[in-house]
Amino acid sequence: MPPQRYPLPNDEQQRLEVLRSYRLEVSSPASEFDHVVQLAADLFEVPTALVRFVEEHQQFFKARVGFEACETSREVSFCAHALMSDEVLVIPDARYDARFADNPLVVGPPFIRFYAGAPIVTPDGHRLGSVCVIDTEPRAHLSQRQLSLLRSLAKIVTDHLEKRKLDIVRQAAMSMAAATPDAIVCADDAGTITFWNEAAERMFGYAKREAIGRPLTLIVPAAFRGGHEAGMARIAAGGERRLAGKTVEIRGQRQDGTEFPLELSLATWQDGDRTHVGSIIVRFRRGPPCGMTGPRPTLRAYG
Numbered sequence: 001m002p003p004q005r006y007p008l009p010n011d012e013q014q015r016l017e018v019l020r021s022y023r024l025e026v027s028s029p030a031s032e033f034d035h036v037v038q039l040a041a042d043l044f045e046v047p048t049a050l051v052r053f054v055e056e057h058q059q060f061f062k063a064r065v066g067f068e069a070c071e072t073s074r075e076v077s078f079c080a081h082a083l084m085s086d087e088v089l090v091i092p093d094a095r096y097d098a099r100f101a102d103n104p105l106v107v108g109p110p111f112i113r114f115y116a117g118a119p120i121v122t123p124d125g126h127r128l129g130s131v132c133v134i135d136t137e138p139r140a141h142l143s144q145r146q147l148s149l150l151r152s153l154a155k156i157v158t159d160h161l162e163k164r165k166l167d168i169v170r171q172a173a174m175s176m177a178a179a180t181p182d183a184i185v186c187a188d189d190a191g192t193i194t195f196w197n198e199a200a201e202r203m204f205g206y207a208k209r210e211a212i213g214r215p216l217t218l219i220v221p222a223a224f225r226g227g228h229e230a231g232m233a234r235i236a237a238g239g240e241r242r243l244a245g246k247t248v249e250i251r252g253q254r255q256d257g258t259e260f261p262l263e264l265s266l267a268t269w270q271d272g273d274r275t276h277v278g279s280i281i282v283r284f285r286r287g288p289p290c291g292m293t294g295p296r297p298t299l300r301a302y303g
Contacts (some may be wrong), residue, residue: 006080015083015126016056022128022161023168024053024062032160033063036131036153041065043149044133048110051157052079053120053129067110067134076105082117082130088147089130091115093138114139118147118154123162131157187216203262205255221253 009015033051040049048066052059059079060071074080081099082089094100094112105112117132131154142150177184177195183203186195196211204211204219211218217225247265254260 005075006077007084009083009127011126015128018122018124018126019053019055019128022165024060031063033157036156037063037065040131040133040150040153044116044146046114046133046135048134050132050134051120051129052077052132054079054083059129072105076103078103078105078112078115079117079130079132082119082132083127086119086121086127088116088118088142088150090141090147092141095138110134111136113137116142116146116150118150120154120157120161122158128161130154185211185216185219191216193218203254204252219252219254221251221259224251 031051036051037049041047046066049064050061050067051063052061054074054077056074058071058074059077061067061069064070078089078091078094078100091097091100092114094103094106094115100106100112100115103112112134114135114137115132117130119127120129120131121127131150133150174195177197180197181199183200184195184197185193185200187193193211193214193216196206196208198208200211201207206218247263249261249263251259252262
């Protein structure tokens with residue numbers, strides 16, 4: 001078996017798992033990274049710029065300018081070496097670098113001479129690929145400003161990947177929420193309803209279009225609204241969330257004004273700089289609908 005011609009990162013297995021979690025193989029042909037490679041080619045005045053990711057045995061290009069292939073073997077990949085450090089890899093003239101002097105992409109078309117690649121690094125430190133610029137003429141080392149520019153382009157790709165992953169998770173959650181027989185209502189830190197599934201429509205009597213964008217007090221009996229609003233204000237200010245992760249028994253109010261007992265499980269999460277009071281899972285209370293003994297938690301306890 002011939003010797004391996006490229007280095008392997010210490011986190012190779014975890015890196016591959018993270019890379020595959022972004023589901024880049026199902027991207028549309030019109031790449032979302034085209035603007036990155038075009039900007040890179042213009043800024044560095046090079047004929048070739050690539051956004052590429054390194055799989056187990058090959059590298060694949062999600063966006064490219066001045067390069068025909070969609071993927072190449074990892075053995076000929078410059079990017080495989082860029083994965084070994086968080087720093088930008090700069091090769092002024094590949095003919096005189098022992099790692100690349102006999103590389104088919106150097107001794108033959110496209111006759112790579114200059115290469116600079118900034119690793120695409122995930123928030124948890126895994127290097128998935130690189131944003132690189134390539135020239136057929138040798139070049140001097142890049143200035144600090146140029147290195148910073150290339151790192152910034154790689155960060156743009158990372159940010160897009162994170163948004164992509166969040167969208168995948170969000171879509172899966174929305175699909176499950178739509179299918180569940182329990183009512184699910186979500187609200188932001190201002191107390192505005194942001195999600196309302198079909199089961200919530202049946203339980204409270206409001207259609208989705210009638211509920212989303214309105215205050216959560218829409219389904220809170222008048223006697224409890226003051227306490228509820230105080231709790232929401234506490235959450236918005238970063239206060240303690242005493243009931244997050246717990247199931248509580250409260251009273252809700254339907255569109256026709258009737259009140260009824262119910263149970264709900266509370267959770268909170270961050271979306272950017274906004275706190276959501278949500279993923280509120282609501283279902284009819286099992287047990288005696290009336291005659292509840294002792295004090296019960298109410299919506300005023302959100303905070």
